[in-house]
Amino acid sequence: MKESSVVLMLLVAAVMAEQEPWPAAANPGATARFTPRNWGYQLQGHDLDELRDSMFDVLVVDYSTTGGADGELTATQVRALREDGPCGPRTVLAYLSIGEAEDYRYYFEEGWLGPDDNPAPGAPSWLGPTNPDWQGNYKVRYWHNGWQRVLWGKRSGPDRTYLDRIIDAGFDGVYLDIIDAFEYWGPRENDGNNEKRSSASAMVKFVKKLAAYARKKRGVRDFLVVPQNGSGLIAEWSYPDAAKPKKEAARQRRRYFRTINVIGAEDVFYSGNRDENNPYRPRKFRLELLDQFATAGKPVLAIDYLTDRTKIDRFWQEAGARGYVPYVARRELDRLTIPAGHAPTCRVSP
Numbered sequence: 001m002k003e004s005s006v007v008l009m010l011l012v013a014a015v016m017a018e019q020e021p022w023p024a025a026a027n028p029g030a031t032a033r034f035t036p037r038n039w040g041y042q043l044q045g046h047d048l049d050e051l052r053d054s055m056f057d058v059l060v061v062d063y064s065t066t067g068g069a070d071g072e073l074t075a076t077q078v079r080a081l082r083e084d085g086p087c088g089p090r091t092v093l094a095y096l097s098i099g100e101a102e103d104y105r106y107y108f109e110e111g112w113l114g115p116d117d118n119p120a121p122g123a124p125s126w127l128g129p130t131n132p133d134w135q136g137n138y139k140v141r142y143w144h145n146g147w148q149r150v151l152w153g154k155r156s157g158p159d160r161t162y163l164d165r166i167i168d169a170g171f172d173g174v175y176l177d178i179i180d181a182f183e184y185w186g187p188r189e190n191d192g193n194n195e196k197r198s199s200a201s202a203m204v205k206f207v208k209k210l211a212a213y214a215r216k217k218r219g220v221r222d223f224l225v226v227p228q229n230g231s232g233l234i235a236e237w238s239y240p241d242a243a244k245p246k247k248e249a250a251r252q253r254r255r256y257f258r259t260i261n262v263i264g265a266e267d268v269f270y271s272g273n274r275d276e277n278n279p280y281r282p283r284k285f286r287l288e289l290l291d292q293f294a295t296a297g298k299p300v301l302a303i304d305y306l307t308d309r310t311k312i313d314r315f316w317q318e319a320g321a322r323g324y325v326p327y328v329a330r331r332e333l334d335r336l337t338i339p340a341g342h343a344p345t346c347r348v349s350p
Contacts (some may be wrong), residue, residue: 001186005201011037025065034248034261035299036058036091037057037344037347038055038057038062038327038328039056039057039059039301039325039337040059040060040337041303041327041329042053042333042335043061043095043333044062045058046061046065048077048334051081052084054336054338054344055083055084055345055346056090056294057344057347058090058092059081060264061073061092061094061167062094062095063094063165063171065100068105069128070102072165073091075168078092078170080318081202082170083130087347088346089345091171091172091225092172092174093167093171093172093174093226094164094174094175095169095177096166096177097174097178098104098140098142098176098177098178098179098181098206098210099177099180100131100134100137100139100140100178101127101147103137104134105148107150107162107263109270112124112127116194117130119138124146126141126142126144127140128141131209139184140181141185141196142181143196143202144309148206149161151163151210152163152213153213155218157166163210163213164167167212167218167223169309173223173224173226174214174223176225176226177229179203179228179229179230179231179244180230181203182196182199182202182203182230182232183199183230184199186200186238187199187241190240197241201239201252203230203233207225207243208259210225211260212227224261224262225259226261226262227262227264229264232289233256234250234252234257235289238252239252241343251294253292257296260298262299262301263299265300266314267289267304267322268282268286268302268303268304269281269291269304270306270315271313275330275331276306277306277308278305280314287322299323299325300323301323301327302315302325303326303328303329304316305326305328305329307330309340312339318338
């Protein structure tokens, strides 16, 4: 969406419904207070010993050291990451892309693609076009049952589904990427392709179904669900076809906040076309949305892709001032980053 149009709409949307109370105990997975002081994020080049020996309260890692079935972390390895660090037990989340399919994952079939690297005629109906900015990633129609059957529902066998593999390995929860896929498929006036005008509510429903499967069907009642980006799901402009968009946004906000525990956010204060060290460019409308998550008890895990010391220091200061939990990295997320002056430390017992 063009920033100018978003800002205009948010002049109205900023006065949204009253702050939500902490969700009711009927959804235990979303009620558990989760208050990380720091976090680390690495998706490639895992060194399990380094991860284990770090002092981060929270680690976000891929469920596999290779990205495929051959490198899936065992329950013993995940238990070591969770329990054997220098600061005692920590939370370990598995990265899971739910808005794009990745061609290196165990579920992906080479025959799905045509010579132009887009879906061939026989590909599943849920598989969308290639992401030109990220080779090997493909948009998915996340509201299709076929894609959801890839992610959850089969607990055993060679076709055991993705979320079930994560649960069986003993991760504390999932870190859901490409939540903002709803913007791609959504209304034309929001710069979407207009294929699914109800894309925002469909994404909220999708996340609720995923969480319910883990917490109820699989019985992991305290399973954590952490979306990355997509804060516009709670904004009025995401529901242009509703009779009362503001009221619908408030309704979806209640549903979403009763499901998730935390929100991750990339490029919060520095954004642009570079992989790292973009200009300082905080967007007021996005910060206002993220502040609504924080005020409702959903901590904000903020990551900016920075290597410049001055920018890192400013990011740390500004994120901390808003109550966000900061982390910096290179865009490849191929190493743990501990910037000078901002090393994590163990929580001191009272």
